[in-house]
Amino acid sequence: MPKNLDLFSAPAQSEQAQAAIKIGALRRQLDRWAHQYYVQDAPEVPDAEYDRAFRALQALEAQFPECVTPESPTQRVGGAPRPELTPVRHAVPMLSIHTETDVSPAGALAFDARVRRELGLAPDAPPVAYVAELKFDGLAMNLRYEAGALVQAATRGDGEVGEDVTHNIRTIRQIPLRLPSDVPAILEVRGEVYMARADFERLNEAQRERGQKTFINPRNTAAGAVRQLDPAIAAQRPLRFFAYGLGEVTPVAQGGPDFATHFDLLQQLKQWGFPVAAQTTQALGASELVAFHERIAAERDQLPYDIDGVVYKVDSLALQRQLGFKTREPRWAVAHKFPAQEMVTRIEGIDVQVGRTGKLTPVARLAPVFVGGVTVTNATLHNLFEIRKKGVRVGDEVIVRRAGDVIPEVVGVVPGKRPSYVANFRMPRQCPICGSAVVREPGEANHRCTGGLFCPAQRKEALLHFAARRAMDIDGLGEKLVDQLVDGAVVRTLPDLYRIGLVGLTALERMGEKSAQNLLAALEKSKSTTLPRFLFGLGIRQVGEATAKDLARHFGSLDAILQASTEQLLQVRDVGPVVAEAIHTFLAQPHNVEVIEQLRACGVHWPEGPPAERTQLPLAGMTVVLTGTLPTLSREAAKDLLEAAGAKVAGSVSKKTSYVVAGEEAGSKLAKAQELGVPVLDEAGLRALLGQGA
Numbered sequence: 001m002p003k004n005l006d007l008f009s010a011p012a013q014s015e016q017a018q019a020a021i022k023i024g025a026l027r028r029q030l031d032r033w034a035h036q037y038y039v040q041d042a043p044e045v046p047d048a049e050y051d052r053a054f055r056a057l058q059a060l061e062a063q064f065p066e067c068v069t070p071e072s073p074t075q076r077v078g079g080a081p082r083p084e085l086t087p088v089r090h091a092v093p094m095l096s097i098h099t100e101t102d103v104s105p106a107g108a109l110a111f112d113a114r115v116r117r118e119l120g121l122a123p124d125a126p127p128v129a130y131v132a133e134l135k136f137d138g139l140a141m142n143l144r145y146e147a148g149a150l151v152q153a154a155t156r157g158d159g160e161v162g163e164d165v166t167h168n169i170r171t172i173r174q175i176p177l178r179l180p181s182d183v184p185a186i187l188e189v190r191g192e193v194y195m196a197r198a199d200f201e202r203l204n205e206a207q208r209e210r211g212q213k214t215f216i217n218p219r220n221t222a223a224g225a226v227r228q229l230d231p232a233i234a235a236q237r238p239l240r241f242f243a244y245g246l247g248e249v250t251p252v253a254q255g256g257p258d259f260a261t262h263f264d265l266l267q268q269l270k271q272w273g274f275p276v277a278a279q280t281t282q283a284l285g286a287s288e289l290v291a292f293h294e295r296i297a298a299e300r301d302q303l304p305y306d307i308d309g310v311v312y313k314v315d316s317l318a319l320q321r322q323l324g325f326k327t328r329e330p331r332w333a334v335a336h337k338f339p340a341q342e343m344v345t346r347i348e349g350i351d352v353q354v355g356r357t358g359k360l361t362p363v364a365r366l367a368p369v370f371v372g373g374v375t376v377t378n379a380t381l382h383n384l385f386e387i388r389k390k391g392v393r394v395g396d397e398v399i400v401r402r403a404g405d406v407i408p409e410v411v412g413v414v415p416g417k418r419p420s421y422v423a424n425f426r427m428p429r430q431c432p433i434c435g436s437a438v439v440r441e442p443g444e445a446n447h448r449c450t451g452g453l454f455c456p457a458q459r460k461e462a463l464l465h466f467a468a469r470r471a472m473d474i475d476g477l478g479e480k481l482v483d484q485l486v487d488g489a490v491v492r493t494l495p496d497l498y499r500i501g502l503v504g505l506t507a508l509e510r511m512g513e514k515s516a517q518n519l520l521a522a523l524e525k526s527k528s529t530t531l532p533r534f535l536f537g538l539g540i541r542q543v544g545e546a547t548a549k550d551l552a553r554h555f556g557s558l559d560a561i562l563q564a565s566t567e568q569l570l571q572v573r574d575v576g577p578v579v580a581e582a583i584h585t586f587l588a589q590p591h592n593v594e595v596i597e598q599l600r601a602c603g604v605h606w607p608e609g610p611p612a613e614r615t616q617l618p619l620a621g622m623t624v625v626l627t628g629t630l631p632t633l634s635r636e637a638a639k640d641l642l643e644a645a646g647a648k649v650a651g652s653v654s655k656k657t658s659y660v661v662a663g664e665e666a667g668s669k670l671a672k673a674q675e676l677g678v679p680v681l682d683e684a685g686l687r688a689l690l691g692q693g694a
């Protein structure tokens with residue numbers, strides 16, 4: 001195409017005008033995001049998204065330097081301080097750090113090359129000494145000590161003026177309030193306040209249980225806590241600290257410390273009682289920086305806190321001074337990032353998974369996204385309430401977080417990107433695995449499958465629970481064997497357990513004839529049980545050992561329980577509406593009743609009696625304490641017998657104790673009984689009391 005010289009006589013002009021429009025748009029976008037991030041502690045987009053726009057702006061400004069203004073986000077640090085907090089002017093500005101976003105070793109090579117060039121080093125000059133550190137993902141803090149006492153803690157703010165947050169920082173145990181006597185008169189320690197991942201997960205778990213809004217990530221949670229007005233709230237958020245540098249310090253001429261290297265300075269900080277990350281190390285030349293980056297990238301998931309990269313600093317403080325600063329960043333340091341732990345992607349669908357305990361978890365199917373170093377296609381949405389709170393719908397662009405070995409989760413929706421109308425997600429009313437009714441108990445955030453024993457998703461858990469010592473007490477039926485039995489389709493439901501024969505068992509891998517015989521004997525023995533153990537073993541939600549005992553005592557027989565209405569269930573001691581409803585729902589599922597009938601048909605049996613309402617139990621009102629080892633009865637068995645007879649079994653002896661049953665090696669409880677004059681029985685005496693003869 002021939003050039004039209006007339007029409008394009010001023011191409012630079014229009015190109016620049018176009019660039020100016022783009023620059024304006026990027027700055028507005030970045031300013032909005034930075035406000036949400038730095039001032040509100042509630043980012044709208046992941047860092048990777050912010051960084052991309054930031055780099056686009058930097059590239060345009062590099063091309064059109066006349067468009068650069070001091071207000072541009074590329075020329076400034078952080079965000080405006082919160083007006084409710086007292087402003088603090090930093091004695092030494094708190095800067096940003098130049099970021100190498102190239103996650104390959106090239107990032108370190110580029111930094112080393114720049115340092116060498118700026119120091120005017122010849123190509124054959126020896127390698128530069130660096131310190132390699134972790135880049136903690138928290139918020140920067142300046143701790144000012146005067147005469148060894150913490151007098152002020154301030155955030156970075158816009159780098160010149162930060163916020164006074166001393167009231168909150170005092171609640172962080174890792175930050176010393178007093179320093180040893182050898183510290184300089186003025187000492188400002190700089191470092192990062194952060195929240196450990198496990199603490200963050202626990203905090204969110206608690207929020208979820210209370211049906212309250214969850215936090216997006218540890219960084220913003222830590223920043224939000226530090227910038228609270230109320231120190232009580234900050235004190236409830238478990239915050240931690242790592243030191244990585246200094247601010248103002250008493251000058252050498254006035255007796256201040258004279259460090260030669262950054263590394264020496266960090267060692268001194270450690271001595272004075274500040275936490276310094278163990279990974280911090282000296283590194284010689286670009287090759288050792290690359291090795292550090294690789295090593296930490298591999299360790300990153302195992303670290304107990306989030307890092308978003310590593311930081312390299314020129315070790316010699318003299319060389320640092322020689323290199324100096326650019327507008328917003330030192331020339332002697334660089335941040336070398338790792339793959340982002342939060343990314344934006346689209347939700348293509350929402351599936352529902354059923355866990356081992358019957359909990360239904362909505363899981364987002366995602367357009368594949370590279371996050372936290374792996375490609376992620378699914379992320380948990382936790383439960384229906386989380387979905388509603390976050391306003392997540394299919395088709396939405398969402399922020400996905402994957403940090404450490406925590407399962408990837410959807411933390412929020414990117415606003416303003418929703419496609420045309422999409423219906424709200426609904427929980428299925430039937431379990432997607434077994435078709436049983438799905439319920440949500442009052443006050444619970446989670447939906448659950450009521451299938452219990454019948455639900456394949458819950459089979460292994462149900463079998464283990466049934467076999468447990470306090471339930472049917474099937475010796476030798478542990479996790480590994482249950483896995484084998486279920487995975488090999490040998491056992492589908494509880495009654496199948498009593499149908500496996502020697503042939504079926506010895507066919508299993510690693511199962512010798514002797515162990516098979518032992519298991520069969522244990523199964524046979526378990527058939528003779530008690531009603532409370534059997535009820536507990538069924539794994540009905542809300543029915544623990546104590547409730548199982550109350551139910552058995554109250555109704556006397558299984559059939560009476562099976563026929564009980566919710567109202568009748570409510571008459572049982574300690575059974576409230578939630579428990580009654582759980583029992584009723586369980587027993588209303590025909591397949592659960594079927595399992596019970598089959599177990600009885602297999603020979604599982606227990607002594608039954610008349611309901612407690614009509615007969616006064618022989619030991620009602622008595623309190624008995626067990627101590628020492630009885631000749632034939634186990635502690636559990638003695639307790640079962642006593643409770644079945646209406647006695648209460650207590651853990652300590654008092655004046656109100658009716659009897660102490662003492663076996664061999666009885667200790668202080670026996671002594672106490674004698675001291676208080678409480679009657680003491682041996683096993684024979686116990687059996688007599690129970691009316692079973694000696």
Ligand SMILES: NC(=O)c1ccc[n+]([C@@H]2O[C@H](COP(=O)([O-])OP(=O)(O)OC[C@H]3O[C@@H](n4cnc5c(N)ncnc54)[C@H](O)[C@@H]3O)[C@@H](O)[C@H]2O)c1
Binds near residue numbers: 038050139192
């Ligand atoms: N998601 C958003 O909307 C949004 C908005 C604004 C900024 N951001 C994010 O904030 C970051 C940019 O902010 P920045 O200018 O504060 O730079 P930066 O956070 O990338 O680097 C400077 C900071 O690193 C921290 N740091 C951690 N370990 C350190 C160590 N060992 N030595 C020294 N400093 C260490 C300090 O707090 C320091 O202030 C980017 O990651 C950006 O993505 C995100």
Ligand SMILES: [Zn+2]
Binds near residue numbers: 449456
């Ligand atoms: Zn189910």
